[in-house]
Structure formats: C-alpha cells, structure tokens
Ligand SMILES: Nc1ncnc2c1ncn2[C@@H]1O[C@H](COP(=O)(O)OP(=O)(O)OP(=O)(O)O)[C@@H](O)[C@H]1O
C-alpha cells in the first residue's frame with residue numbers, strides 16, 4: 230500500500246435484516262483527496278459513510294486508516310468528523326458555543342515544547358485561549374468571521390450549514406465526511422456553497438469524503454467520483470473520465486444527459502440501432518447485444534438523408550447557449566444540442582463523429598422495453614405484441630373500477646389509454662414454441678448461447694423487438710418460433726406523465 234493512501238475499504242459488506250445494502254465494496258482513498266459517492270437514493274452511500282465514521286460495523290470486510298485496522302474502533306477514537314444534511318445545531322447556543330461545545334468536553338494530549346526544547350505531554354482539557362484560537366480559526370475557514378455572537382436561529386440555511394462545518398473541522402479531523410450537506414439548501418445557495426466547500430477543502434488540505442445523489446454537484450467538486458448502484462461500485466474515476474468514458478449504460482445515464490439505445494452487432498465493424506446500420510470499429514461478434522450511448526452535445530443536425538438517420542423535430546427549447554431539440558426517429562426520441570435554430574415539425578438528418586459514439590456490452594438481467602405503452606383495454610403494447618398485464622402496479626394502492634379506469638389511493642381517476650411505460654420481462658418469464666402460430670407474437674431465433682446450465686436465446690420479431698429467454702431447450706438459429714410471455718411476471722414502470730391521464 231502506498232504511503233499516500235489514507236483510508237482503504239476492503240471487501241466491505243453490510244446487511245440489515247438479511248438484506249445486503251453494501252456489497253463487497255473495495256476502495257482506496259488518497260490523503261487530501263476529494264472523493265464523492267454518487268448514486269440514487271438507497272444505494273448505500275450513507276451506510277458506507279457511517280462505516281467509515283464508526284457508527285456502523287460492517288458484516289464483512291475491513292477498514293484501514295493509514296494502514297491500521299479501525300474496522301471496530303468506536304467513532305470517537307477515529308480522526309473523522311461528519312457533517313450531516315440537517316445541521317443539528319443547538320438552538321439555545323450562539324455560534325461560538327455551538328462550535329466550542331465539543332472542544333470543551335474533550336480531553337486531549339496537549340504537547341508543549343519547553344524553552345529547553347523538552348516536549349511535555351499533558352492529558353487535560355483545552356483552556357479558554359486554546360478554544361478561542363480554534364473556534365476563530367474555524368469561523369475564518371467557513372467565512373463566518375464576526376458571527377460568533379449570533380444566535381444560530383437567526384442564521385440562513387447556508388450560514389447554519391457553515392456553522393455545522395466549522396463544528397466538524399474544529400477538531401482537526403484527518404477526514405471530513407459530508408453526507409448531502411447541501412441537500413436542504415435552495416439551488417442558488419447550493420451552487421455558492423459548492424464552490425466554498427471546494428475552497429475549504431483546498432485551505433484545509435485534508436481528505437473530504439462527500440455523498441450526493443446530484444451528478445452535477447459530483448462533477449463540479451470531486452477529484453474522484455465513485456458511482457454506486459444497489460450497494461455495488463459501478464465505476465471509480467475522475468469526473469471527466471466518468472463523463473466521457475462511462476463503463477456501462479447505468480453510469481452514462483446517471484452522469485449527464487444521454488441518448489441510450491439498444492444495439493445489436495452485425496459482426497465486427499457493423500452495428501444496428503435506431504433502425505439503421507453504422508460502420509464502426511467495434512469488435513463484438515454478430516448478434517451481441519450492446520448499448521450505444523450518444524451525448525446530446527455530440528449530435529448535429531444536417532439535411533435530411535445526409536446523417537445517420539432522419540428524425541422529425543418534436544420540440545425545441547432555448548437553453549441560453551444552445552437549443553435543445555427532441556427528434557423522433559420512429560418511436561425513439563433523440564436529444565440533440567445544437568447552436569443553430571431549426572424548425573419544429575421539420576425533418577433533419579442526425580449525425581455525429583465516429584469517435585463520439587460509446588458502445589458497451591449490455592448487462593443482462595431482464596428484457597427492458599422503453600417504448601411500450603398501454604392501449605384502450607389496459608393491455609401492454611410492445612411494438613406488434615399485446616399482453617394482458619396488471620396495470621394497478623403503476624400506482625401503489627390503486628385499483629380498476631367497473632369502467633376500467635384506474636383509481637389511485639386518493640380517488641384520482643386515470644384513463645391509461647396511450648400511456649407510455651417501461652416494461653421489464655425477466656428472461657425466465659419467456660418461452661418459445663416451435664410452432665410459430667402458438668405464440669403471442671412471432672419471431673425467429675437469432676442467437677443461442679449455452680450458459681453452463683441453460684440456454685440464453687434471443688428471438689427477434691419482424692418489428693426488430695428482441696426477446697431474450699433463459700430456456701432448457703434450444704432452437705436452431707433462423708427457426709421461426711412463437712414467443713410466449715408469462716404476463717403476470719411483467720413489471721411496468723411509469724414513464725409518461727400520469728397527471729396527463731387524469732379524468
Ligand atoms: N439501520 C438500518 N436498518 C435497516 N435498513 C437500513 C438501515 N440503514 C439503512 N438501511 C437501508 O439500507 C439501504 C441503503 O441505505 P443508505 O441510507 O445507505 O442509502 P443512501 O444511498 O444514503 O440513500 P439516500 O440518498 O436516500 O440517503 C436502504 O434500503 C435503507 O433503507
């Protein structure tokens with residue numbers, strides 16, 4: 230281990246009530262680094278931070294601080310302080326006393342160098358002068374000089390959070406943990422505090438471990454971003470690397486706005502997506518399922534027929550420096566940022582530089598159909614296939630009335646006709662039938678792979694919709710099959726705006 234590593238997490242796992250919320254997480258953090266855990270709610274960010282602070286003990290794995298195992302050390306013995314989202318200041322104390330509170334209770338080894346050069350170590354409380362020095366210095370760092378006598382209840386949210394930060398840094402921690410510290414502030418204050426926190430980090434020179442679910446905040450502030458999902462690290466990297474070279478569709482989607490499309494390799498150097506074929510330099514074998522990612526700022530509009538595909542401009546929003554367009558290519562939408570002004574309703578070609586396309590292997594677990602919708606009989610439509618599904622799963626606690634309207638728990642009535650949803654079909658919910666007429670939709674087998682104990686087979690319909698199934702039996706590539714889905718296992722997720730469908 231290099232000397233510059235301050236904290237090392239080795240295969241950390243944490244379970245609550247049998248559920249794993251942090252899963253075999255390993256990470257090294259350098260001295261003085263600004264590291265951000267980024268991920269959606271519930272992905273285990275706070276739990277990881279609490280293990281570093283000592284408020285939670287991992288079920289598996291170890292935490293090393295400067296090479297020493299601190300996995301089971303109590304919080305107060307760790308040189309770590311935490312700033313929480315809610316400032317939790319003492320309302321009856323003024324700013325000074327809020328910051329001094331912990332210092333007054335603390336017993337410390339105070340080193341004094343005598344005139345003869347001898348060092349004396351005393352185990353005692355800080356005296357008033359020492360506390361004064363520390364508090365005023367902390368106030369300076371958080372830019373609240375002259376605020377020491379203010380009643381904390383008279384401070385703005387941003388000022389209160391600065392007091393909370395001062396209270397954490399007054400102890401000279403080696404590591405400052407910040408759990409969504411700006412979460413309770415309004416947007417303008419957040420932006421201001423982001424820059425100030427960066428500046429504090431620079432002045433203090435200590436390690437900051439920061440938690441947020443806001444990708445922009447992570448990109449602005451961090452030296453290193455750790456992207457998490459379901460307790461598992463997806464990618465670790467510098468902001469620019471994570472933005473430009475996302476490792477999978479999940480990261481790409483989480484960091485910045487992206488167009489993500491299902492693609493299929495047609496063999497090395499050829500890729501099919503958005504209903505068109507692209508010559509690229511990829512090396513995936515034929516029929517490999519891939520994700521293609523195109524950033525809106527990497528796309529340009531040209532004359533119809535001159536781009537990769539043509540699309541119709543469905544909307545245009547002026548964003549200050551550029552316009553943001555949504556173009557419809559068949560049923561898919563493509564977000565494009567362009568400085569030029571184009572007309573809504575007109576057709577344009579969409580083009581990009583070959584270098585700007587990101588192609589990555591799909592991580593399979595289930596079929597996901599992002600362009601599905603509900604018809605007037607509350608059935609799920611995926612291209613030319615129709616399935617009887619339970620639409621009440623779209624709103625928890627809802628039910629259907631006698632006229633097939635969906636009634637929400639608060640009595641709001643919805644007509645789901647044409648409502649856009651994302652549908653997920655597990656691989657195990659699909660079966661193929663050798664008699665092509667005995668299926669809910671027809672397709673032909675394009676791939677069959679032996680996965681050790683079962684086959685993973687892909688059937689494609691005439692509308693280029695793919696159904697991946699885990700099956701016991703296989704079929705020869707090219708065979709026409711009937712595709713059957715156990716509709717009770719289809720999961721629906723809201724995609725369109727439900728309030729547009731209120732009756
Ligand atoms: N003490 C606990 N007991 C049981 N479950 C817990 C406990 N603490 C956290 N969890 C669960 O562990 C999961 C991860 O929680 P955690 O607070 O780490 O997420 P997070 O990434 O910080 O989310 P958020 O962005 O909402 O703060 C959640 O499902 C949460 O409900």
Ligand SMILES: [Mg+2]
Pocket residue numbers: 274275276408
């Ligand atoms: Mg949290």
